[in-house]
Amino acid sequence: MEGVTIVDHPLVQHKLTLIRDKTISTKSFRELLKEIGMLLCYEVTRDLPLTDVEVETPLARMHSAKIAGKKLVFVPVLRAGVTFVDGMLDLVPTARVAHIGLYREPHSFVAVEYFFKSPSDLHERLAIVVSPVLATANTAVAAVDRLKERGAKDIRLVCLLAAPEGVERFRGLHPDVRLWTAGIDEGLDANAFILPGLGDAGDRAYGTR
Incomplete structure (x- = not known):
């Protein structure tokens, strides 16, 4: 599917299987x-531009690659997106973090915004929206709409994780925004949950109902 990357690395697929299991603890769900x-951060940043810099090792001077000053902002969709972003920040600790609260x-399954806070220079940054699941895509569409505004x-x-319906709707409304996911499942149930899915990521991450 154009503009969509399914990350099929064995470690990603292994951990996706573990996180689907309804018997794992809240602690294990957050850790996974x-x-x-x-x-996934490795994959979504794979094509960041590099520049050649000179460094001095303990033995000699050399030229080596360094990220070419690309400024990043991670945009987790509250709640579970925050835990998702924690892993990304371990790799890119200098990134800014915007927060968008949507439920x-x-x-109606309509996305309702209750919080938004971001750096003032969004136009200068690569914004990486982080949402645990893409079901109807209403939340992801609303988040990207807000960032563009x-x-x-x-x-x-x-x-x-994504549903085919969500991928199709998101790409239809934001064809300029590329998508990375660990998997695309069968579809949505009557309550717009992904099947077979992994349940409500926020509830499972924080032990709520």
């Missing part, structure tokens, strides 16, 4: 979410 976030209205021009989306 963070670990998968770190692994899905349980009957604030001036973001270079946006990517990372999610742990």
